[in-house]
Amino acid sequence: MSAIWAEGLTKHFDEVRAVDGIDLDIAPGTIFGFLGQNGSGKTTTIRMLTTLLRPTAGRARVDGLDILADARAVRRQIGVALQEAGLDDVQTGRELLTLQARLFGLGGSAGRQRVQELFGIVDLEDAADRAIGTYSGGMKRRLDLAAALVHRPGILFLDEPTTGLDPVSREGIWRYVTRLSEEDGITVFLTTQYLEEADRLAHDLAIIDEGRIIARGSPAEMKARIGxxxxxxxxxxxxxxxxxxxxxxxxxxxxxxxxxxxxxxxxxxxxxxxxxxxxxxxxxxxxxxxxxxxxxPSLDDVFLEATGHHLQVEEPQPAEGGAA
Ligand SMILES: Nc1ncnc2c1ncn2[C@@H]1O[C@H](COP(=O)(O)OP(=O)(O)O)[C@@H](O)[C@H]1O
Ligand SMILES: [Mg+2]
Structure with a gap:
């Protein structure tokens, strides 16, 4: 069974064809990279697959569950770290994760234990009791990642987890994601606008441009296809x-x-x-x-060949905080 499957998945906002009929078939335990530049439809796809947004057309299943008919069950199987996470700066990291654990019914000592374990997974033990406002950009992303993992989801959605991070923090996130995939067999759906990130992390990859998938395969296959x-x-x-x-x-x-x-x-x-x-x-x-x-050939050439233009990376405004 596919971990994530979609057919003709579509979202139009009036005349904007944000996602325009995409098919997906993602094997369990793989890291799937969804590569595209700003505005190509990555977040809209994630919001549909995670039941936060109703598709205009098409069907999708996550862990075998229909995203419309079984939305509640889908939500229990997935962890989500969205691009614009609303972290409360005065809360401590531990308060945030403890709250998140309670939302999933993990209270008391089981909750405390899970939270401590999560700080270990993302190397934030030393910062657990500091206010989130004092965290660097990289630390905040790691906290987001930990929050998405509270209930041990089998499928993890990460929306541009390294955008705006410095290279060292980026490497850190790559390490955690790789470990989650290799050691825990978690399926990861990761969006990115970085060619290098897609190349380094993804077992399988789809390139999305203007709401359509324009190339798919492993990074090596895609490059070899240029020939x-x-x-x-x-x-x-x-x-x-x-x-x-x-x-x-x-x-x-x-x-x-x-x-x-x-x-x-x-x-x-x-x-x-x-x-x-x-x-x-x-x-x-x-x-x-x-x-x-x-x-x-690089993935940049794959992108250029398919679209006629280079992938434009758009960094956000200078992020608060420095290195991880
Ligand atoms: N709620 C919305 N209303 C109208 N247009 C939207 C909305 N959300 C996204 N869009 C548009 O859909 C397109 C895809 O956006 P998005 O999925 O956020 O792309 P990405 O995450 O790849 O940057 C863009 O043109 C964006 O402006
Ligand atoms: Mg986005």
Missing amino acids: TDVVTVQIEAPDALGRAAEVAAAVEAVERVQVADGAAVVYVPDGARAVARIVLALDEAGIEVGDVAISR
């Missing part, structure tokens, strides 16, 4: 870009060319051999070439 090297040639004059793409496309063995961010992105099987021919052809056409780079 060529990627030669990126910066073109000095913006108005020469279109012509540069035509010239590059006519070079022997070149399969495709795309134009993005002032560069011609050339897909060709043997990049190292082709690069001299490409640069020469551009030179002969009188087109001035800037930096040239050869690379194996």
